[in-house]
Amino acid sequence: MTSNRFCVFCGNPPEKKNREHILPQWLLELTGDPKRVVNFGTNFKDGSTVKFDWLNFCVPACESCNSEYSKLEGRAKSYVLTLLDRGALNSIEYIDFMDWMDKVRVGLWIAYHFIQGNPTNIQPSFHIKTRIGQKDRMIAIYPLEGDGVGLNALGTESLIFHSQPSCMGLRINNILIINMSSDFLFSARCGFPFPKSCFTMLDGENPYMMHTSDFSITRKIKHPLIRKNIIKPSIHLYQPILGKSEDKRFQSGFVGDYSSFDAYLAKHTLPPYPSGKGILYFQHLDRVEPIYDINQSIEFENCTGIHSKPMYRIVQQIYEFQNFLYKQEKFLAENRELELNHAKRTKLLLKWNNNVIAHYSGMRNV
Ligand SMILES: [Zn+2]
Known part of the structure; x- marks a missing residue:
């Protein structure tokens, strides 16, 4: 894959050639010398270490796409400055911030394909525009002690992230x-x-398509929202998002919703109904709190005592969650051999992460 075949936002050949910084200039300036060189992980094709200065870390983009997203960058900067000061944002601002995290996550995924030589042989099947605000998403924000300055993309070099860019960290x-x-x-x-x-079919009419059926709804909130232990963060927010559907059975126009009006969904989604975009749910240690007032300030909570953990523990957790999410996926194929090969590949991806996890869990308060 060459680096100038498609626009990172829309996936079309870039009209009016332009280059997009996946990690924008304001973020580089905020976190050190923007011209610094950073170790970017391994190029899996030849085993060499890839070093890049973030400033030259660009991917192709259309001019029109680029300017469309520059407003989001401006707002993201003000959110980040607020968070660095442990300030409060409201739901609307956090949801906007999650859009920015989607942009960064998918952008890094596409960029790493260029940098690392596409080790898992995946053709990016989506681009930033088709992935912002389309699926359930969460953020956990941890305060780090001290006045450290720096920028790190965490977990983005793993083989699992290459196959499925569902979980990453950004320091x-x-x-x-x-x-x-x-x-x-x-x-x-x-x-x-x-x-x-x-489940996802690996072959057949639409390879790699996810097949979903037999939808159900309980209209009840269950604690915790993800059934896997997570180190307590200061901000712990979840936003469920319904996918759009043309299927006439889903009367509201969203996947899985058979009714034309659902009082529970109306109460738990952003106006106007039906938007399909959930309100935020704050995951506390002992309960889940839906935040109905979208203008209410969400305060940055303290993480002290037993809840204060060193950075490497939080980083370790990113790789654990990548494995957790990958193991939940079900892949089937009509061709038995293809299915077996996929199972073998899955083992390899999980093992790669397990090695990283073992490395971090061997660290003791250094
Ligand atoms: Zn474009």
């Missing part, structure tokens, strides 16, 4: 953000529609 000076997003990640536990059957 910006004294905060570390974990971001996860995938289909029906916690829809059931938010009381939203979810498929009882969900």
